[in-house]
Amino acid sequence: MNDLVRTAVTALFVPGDRPDRYAKAATSGADLVIIDLEDAVAPPDKDAARAAVRWALSPGSDLGPRAVPGPPAALRALVRINDPATAAGAADLTAVAELVGEPGHGVVGVMVPKAARAEDLGAAIRALAAAEPGPAPAGPDAADRLAVVALIESALGVAEVRALATLPGLTRLAFGALDFALDVGADVDAVTGQVARAEVVIASRAAGLPAPWESPSTSLGDARLIEETSRAARLLGFGGRLCIHPAQLAPVRAGFAPSAEEVAWARAVAGAGSGVSRVGDEMVDRPVLERARAILRRAAP
Known part of the structure; x- marks a missing residue:
């Protein structure tokens, strides 16, 4: 599971409150599916989305009849939780922890948004590790451990990214351009974002992590733009990109090739x-x- 996250070039978000889209995402050709309980879900729908994730990633869950023809297949996904410092995030983390205690679950790991303080991210990593049955895997078996991805989306997150990257149990970093631009009061295409991206890339390399994921493109239909910006991210040192629609997968893959x-x-x-x-x-x-x-x-x- 850890290796799946380390090597993924395309990671596709699917809204947590749309379980009818889970199977389509799983068969989209994305290297990895991320079920989103955070930005894609309105506050009144958080509980329902969390329940849908519990259902979909439980052992023996059958998604086949809900979306795509053919035999049902077990879903494996990363889960983007809400900020663990919030009530919604704490509930998400508890739900995921309960799931990973069940043999045969489909949880690949969690993505932690708004990562900024090492003590907070470390606590989330430890909570997830403690939920895994048996001793923590080591050596060749470490690839089987649950993955943790830290999403860097703020000035504080960028300022602390080198400390975050060295936390034991962290699998990969990702950059959130829109939230970062909002936090610093900059245009999303300003050089400020490029500086932040460089910090995330350097921190990943210095800590021995895989090259990070670039922020998603907001364009859904301009394949040329998506490919060009993906290529620019690759040249900056990123190793893949988050995606918000299946139409983005092919141009992202082309940009990183x-x-x-x-x-x-x-x-x-x-x-x-x-x-x-x-x-x-x-x-x-x-x-x-x-x-x-x-x-x-x-x-x-």
Whole structure:
């Protein structure tokens, strides 16, 4: 479960109060489904959404008849809870903890929004870990532990992101551009957001975490824009992107894949051998060679 979150490039949100959409999300082709109990659910509907998640991710839950034809399949999903400091968030965390105590549950882990203080995020991580039956897995079995994703959405979150990234049990970081822009009073496309993104990327790398997830695009129909902004995120150091509609999956995946030009360049460089050499007008040394190899690894089917 942990590895699923670490390697996912596309992570698709589905509103928690729309269980009729869960199965469609699960068969959308997204690397990971995130059932959202936070922003996508209005306050009066929080209890119903929480109950729907309990039903859908319980052992033996059958989603087949609700949305898509064909045999039913067990749903596996990350759950974005509400801020654990709120009553709704505490109830979400309790519900998820109760679920993970049941063998065969479909909870991949939780996404914690508004992550900003290490003590608060650490408490949520420990609460989830304590709910898992048996001793905490280690070594090769650590991939089976529940994942925890911290969503960085505020000035304080960015200021504290390096401390957050080093918390034991944290799996990955993600960036929330809209809430961050609102918090600092900046335009969503201002350079302030780029600085914040760079901090999240650097903190992830320094802590040995996978490259973080970029904030979702607000565009639902402009595939070219989604692909271009996804490519820009990849070039900044992100490893994937959150999505809010299935139509975003293909352009996000295309944006995070190396272009044909990048692959051609990488093949030429990789064929130059080790040591210092020249490829066209470019000097190739170890960092350039390693970058070329990384591009070819990403391009491999």
